[in-house]
Amino acid sequence: xxxxxxxxxxxxTEVATAEIYGKAIADIMLNDPKVVxxxxxxxxxxxxxxxxxxxxxxxxNVGIAEQDMFGVAAGMARAGVIPFVSGFSAxxxxxACDQLHTDICYxxxxxxxxxxxxxxxxxxxxxxxxxITDLAITRAMPNLTVIVPADGFETANAVNAAYNTEGPxxxxxxxxxxxxxxxxxxYGFEVGKAVTINEGTDITVIACGSCxxxxxKAAEFLKNADGLSVRVLNMHTxxxxxxxxxxxxxxxxxxxxxxxxxxxxxxxxxxxxEVVVDxxxxxxxxxxxxxxxxxxxxxxxxxxxxxxxxxGIIASVREVMNKDFEEDNDWxxxx
Amino acid sequence: xxxxxxxxLDLEKKxxxxxxxxxxxxxxAGSGHLGGGLSVLDLLTVLYHKYLNIKVxxxxxxxxxxxxxxxxHAAIAYAPVxxxxxxxxxxxxxxxxxxxxxxxxxxxxNKVVGVDASTGSLGHGCSIAAGTALAxxxxxxxxxTYVVTGDGELDEGSNWEAFMTMNQYKLSNCIVFVDRNHNMxxxxxxxxxxxxxxxxxxxxxxxxxxxxxxxxIKELCDAIDVAIERSKEAQAPTCILMxxxxxxxxxxxxxxxxxxxxxxxxxxxxKYKAELDQYYADRVARxxxxxx
Numbered sequence: 001x002x003x004x005x006x007x008x009x010x011x012x013t014e015v016a017t018a019e020i021y022g023k024a025i026a027d028i029m030l031n032d033p034k035v036v037x038x039x040x041x042x043x044x045x046x047x048x049x050x051x052x053x054x055x056x057x058x059x060x061n062v063g064i065a066e067q068d069m070f071g072v073a074a075g076m077a078r079a080g081v082i083p084f085v086s087g088f089s090a091x092x093x094x095x096a097c098d099q100l101h102t103d104i105c106y107x108x109x110x111x112x113x114x115x116x117x118x119x120x121x122x123x124x125x126x127x128x129x130x131x132i133t134d135l136a137i138t139r140a141m142p143n144l145t146v147i148v149p150a151d152g153f154e155t156a157n158a159v160n161a162a163y164n165t166e167g168p169x170x171x172x173x174x175x176x177x178x179x180x181x182x183x184x185x186x187y188g189f190e191v192g193k194a195v196t197i198n199e200g201t202d203i204t205v206i207a208c209g210s211c212x213x214x215x216x217k218a219a220e221f222l223k224n225a226d227g228l229s230v231r232v233l234n235m236h237t238x239x240x241x242x243x244x245x246x247x248x249x250x251x252x253x254x255x256x257x258x259x260x261x262x263x264x265x266x267x268x269x270x271x272x273x274e275v276v277v278d279x280x281x282x283x284x285x286x287x288x289x290x291x292x293x294x295x296x297x298x299x300x301x302x303x304x305x306x307x308x309x310x311x312g313i314i315a316s317v318r319e320v321m322n323k324d325f326e327e328d329n330d331w332x333x334x335x
Numbered sequence: 336x337x338x339x340x341x342x343x344l345d346l347e348k349k350x351x352x353x354x355x356x357x358x359x360x361x362x363x364a365g366s367g368h369l370g371g372g373l374s375v376l377d378l379l380t381v382l383y384h385k386y387l388n389i390k391v392x393x394x395x396x397x398x399x400x401x402x403x404x405x406x407x408h409a410a411i412a413y414a415p416v417x418x419x420x421x422x423x424x425x426x427x428x429x430x431x432x433x434x435x436x437x438x439x440x441x442x443x444x445n446k447v448v449g450v451d452a453s454t455g456s457l458g459h460g461c462s463i464a465a466g467t468a469l470a471x472x473x474x475x476x477x478x479x480t481y482v483v484t485g486d487g488e489l490d491e492g493s494n495w496e497a498f499m500t501m502n503q504y505k506l507s508n509c510i511v512f513v514d515r516n517h518n519m520x521x522x523x524x525x526x527x528x529x530x531x532x533x534x535x536x537x538x539x540x541x542x543x544x545x546x547x548x549x550x551x552i553k554e555l556c557d558a559i560d561v562a563i564e565r566s567k568e569a570q571a572p573t574c575i576l577m578x579x580x581x582x583x584x585x586x587x588x589x590x591x592x593x594x595x596x597x598x599x600x601x602x603x604x605x606k607y608k609a610e611l612d613q614y615y616a617d618r619v620a621r622x623x624x625x626x627x
Contacts, residue, residue, distance in 0.1 A: 036473060060469060063503075068496035071462020072469065075480075078444075078451065079470030080397060099493075102456045103463060107444055 020152035021114055021173060022047030024159040025084050030054050035163070036076060038062065038085045040069045046086040046116045047176065066091045070099035070111075077109035082163065088122070089115035089131030089172055093138060104168050105141040112162045112169045118148075119209060119261030120290075120306075121174035123299040131172075132290050136266025138170045139239050145191060146239040148172045148260075148268075150212035151181040154236060157189035165191065172209065177299075179213035181234070192237045194245040200231030203317055204249035204256050208235050208268050210299070211259040211288075211308050218313035230317060238271055246275045255284040255320050259308050261299075264289035284320050288312065338556045340626035342385070346552045347622060350380040351615040354584045356415040356428070358611065361597065362604050364411070364432035368440070370581040370594035372412030374516035374549070375483060378577065379416045381555050382481060386563075391421040394448050400478050401467050403452045405460020405494075406485035406514060407441040414438050414447065422449030458491025460484060461511065465500045468509035472569075479566055483512040487519030490528050495540065502541025505569040510562045511542070513574060514549060516581035518592035534576055542574035549577025553625065584614040 029035045029051055037043075037051050038060045052059055062069045066087055073083040085092070092115040093100065104111050115134065122129040138146045145167065149155040155173050162169035187195060197212060198219045207215040212234045219230035231253055233245055249256055256276070258269035269287030276283060290306050303309040307316065338346075353376055361367035383389075388400045404413050411431070418425040430436035437446040441455025452463045464482035471478055484494060501509055513533070521527050530536075538544045545561060547554040555577070562573035582594035585607050599607065 034474070058473065060504075062496070062500050065493075065496035065499070067458075067493040068462045068465070068500055071459050071493070071497065072466035072500060075403075075452070075463035075466025075468075076470040076473075077466075078463075079401075079467050079474065079476075081470045081473055083466075098456055099459060099462070102453065103459055107453050 019047050019176060020155050021159060022050045024156040026050035026054050028159070028163050029058060032082070034080065035082045035084065036060060038069055038073055038083050040064055040066050040087050042087055046114070048086065066096040067099050070096040071103050073111045074099070074103035074107060074109050077111040078107065082110055082112070084112045084114060086114040086116060088129060089118035089134045090129055093131060093134035097137060101141060105143045108143045109168060110166050112171070114159070114171045114173065116173050117175045118172045119174065120294045120302040121210065121299050123297050123302050126296045127293040130294055132261070132263045132294060134172060135238055135260070135262045135268065139266060139271060143168055144239065145169045145237070146172070147191065147237050148208040149236055150209060150234050151178050153182040153185045154189060157185055158236070161189070161191050174210055178210055181213050181216065192240045192242055194242040195234040195236065196231065197234050198230060198232035200229040201253060202229045202255070203321060204231040204233060204253045205259060205313060205317065206233045206235050206246070206249070206256060206268065206272055207259045208238060210261050214303070214308065214310045215259055215313055217310040218317065221310065221314055222317055226318070228317065228321065235268060238268055241271045241275060243275050246272055247279055247281070250276055250279065250281050250283045257286045257288060257313070257316050257320060259288040259313055261303065261308060262289050264291060284323050286316055286320050288316055338553055340622065343552055343622050343626060344619065346380055346384060347615070347618055349384050350377050350552065351611070353380055353412070353415055353419060354611050355608065356419060357412045358604070358607055360415050360428045360431050361411055362599050363429045366596065366598035367411035367432070368408040368595065369411060369585070369597045370518065371406060371485060371514070371516065372409045373583045373585065374579040374581050375406065375409050375514045376412045376583070377550050377552055378483060378512055378555060379412060381552055381559065383416050383420055385556065386559055387481070388478065394422055398476055398478055401451045401480045403454065403460045403464045403467070403480065403482040405454055405482055406457070406488055407454030410440060410442045414442060417447065417449045420449070423447060457485070457488040458493040461494050461497035462500070464509050464511070465497050465506060468506040469504060471508055479563065480509045481512070482509065483514055486513055486515045486517065486524055486530060486533070487527070489513065489530060498540040498542070501572045505571065507566045507568070507570045507572045509572050510559070510566065511572060511574040513537070513576045514579055515576055516579045518581045518595065520595050522592050537574045537576060541571050543571050544574050544576055546576045546578065549579035550583045584611050586610040586614060
């Protein structure tokens with residue numbers, strides 16, 4: 001379907017994000033008897049195998065009942081237990097939306113949600129199992145911190161940060177076949193602070209999750225093929241979003257493209273747009289993401305179809321670069 | 336601990352005072368969920384004045400018993416109970432439902448002292464209770480978790496998910512009450528969405544089900560004593576199915592689904608107060624008769 005920078009999930013041998021989650025949570029649980037893992041018949045799918053080995057008595061399986069799972073987590077958290085709740089993103093955000101809203105966020109409890117199989121990472125399962133509305137939903141929830149790690153190392157960082165920070169977290173990971181972005185965990189991960197993957201002065205691509213590696217590939221290609229200097233920001237924290245990094249991009253590159261494995265409605269792009277509009281500063285702006293229910297297939301094919309893979313990003317960067325947009329640094333004439 | 340006649344009379348008196356305070360709060364608020372508040376008020380009285388192991392001066396005490404009002408709209412009765420107990424200034428009741436008040440129609444656990452869960456969206460409390468009871472097991476604590484759900488509320492499927500969890504994990508340290516007042520907003524439960532045979536359904540979900548008159552303090556206490564005894568070892572949890580009257584105590588409206596939510600003018604307020612007094616007199620007479 002698409003050529004160039006498409007990777008093949010079946011062939012790739014990189015670290016599985018969800019497995020890193022399993023290891024990270026097992027380490028935490030070994031050292032803290034107050035931490036509990038809760039699942040809804042997905043202990044294996046959500047990679048809790050390591051946890052089951054080290055402390056099976058602290059893995060609570062509520063069966064196929066996400067609403068109950070979130071209520072149970074809220075009750076536990078209020079009593080002083082730290083629950084890590086894992087389930088498919090689609091059901092964490094939609095089936096249990098009322099419980100997420102009222103039991104977890106309204107009560108502001110110390111519960112950690114690790115939502116797996118997010119975006120279109122469960123590609124062939126189709127739209128029932130795609131989670132392309134979850135960022136719009138979770139971003140609208142007061143008190144909730146929303147993180148979209150880009151690879152396994154970042155997932156481990158996010159899990160540790162969630163454990164060490166009081167309050168509810170929603171960590172959105174994929175099915176477990178992500179490209180590796182980082183060499184290790186030591187790159188300065190901080191909740192609410194974007195990571196600059198690539199310095200650049202012509203345009204900024206702001207990405208999250210599986211789209212970060214695609215943006216990085218696109219930037220490398222555009223540097224060589226078009227001589228463009230593309231800044232790539234890994235906006236791993238969707239809420240609270242890094243306003244400083246966004247405004248810096250507006251001021252320094254004057255062109256922004258956002259890219260996410262999510263609907264263009266209400267997700268990363270919307271969050272960035274809100275910051276830009278609120279600033280009163282203008283820039284060329286394009287949001288990449290799904291426009292409706294996604295096709296069925298391998299995630300890489302879905303991403304190509306939606307224009308959120310490296311090829312899609314390259315095309316969009318060229319489009320935006322060709323737009324007639326003021327290059328000067330005089331802001332006074334733009335209000 | 337069997338209920339003595341004096342204890343029974345004391346609880347009747349407290350319940351009577353709280354019924355008046357609930358009615359008064361409804362008047363201050365302009366309107367309120369009087370029906371479902373009064374049907375469950377005897378249970379609230381018994382729990383807060385006989386059973387709950389709580390400390391008013393240390394409301395977040397981690398070993399305290401928990402109480403979760405899953406039928407959060409009964410806050411019109413629950414808020415008076417909490418204020419009367421000393422958790423919150425009774426003056427707050429005069430602000431119930433008013434703009435800027437800490438007390439809305441459904442209580443916020445982060446604003447009203449003594450509330451263990453923010454409820455209002457129906458079908459949430461039992462899962463929260465299950466998690467609270469599981470936490471006791473994980474943390475090695477002996478506290479008990481009490482939760483009360485409405486009968487119409489049982490239409491929400493999430494309750495039955497929670498009941499399965501309670502049974503699967505043998506959460507006998509969680510005691511479930513169903514306020515079977517037989518009515519919901521649109522009419523009698525059996526006309527809107529039939530629940531019967533409810534006791535059989537609860538038992539089939541694993542509960543040790545005890546059916547009581549939920550507006551009879553003696554029957555409530557006897558059932559709770561059984562549930563507490565059963566909580567001492569992990570086994571099938573207890574559900575106390577309380578047959579109650581919606582609006583219990585306001586003789587001219589009790590049992591009628593129209594009392595679910597009421598606005599009360601001054602003449603009606605006086606009439607209802609007199610009815611509550613008559614109801615109390617009848618109940619004291621019953622105690623005198625049955626306690627002999």
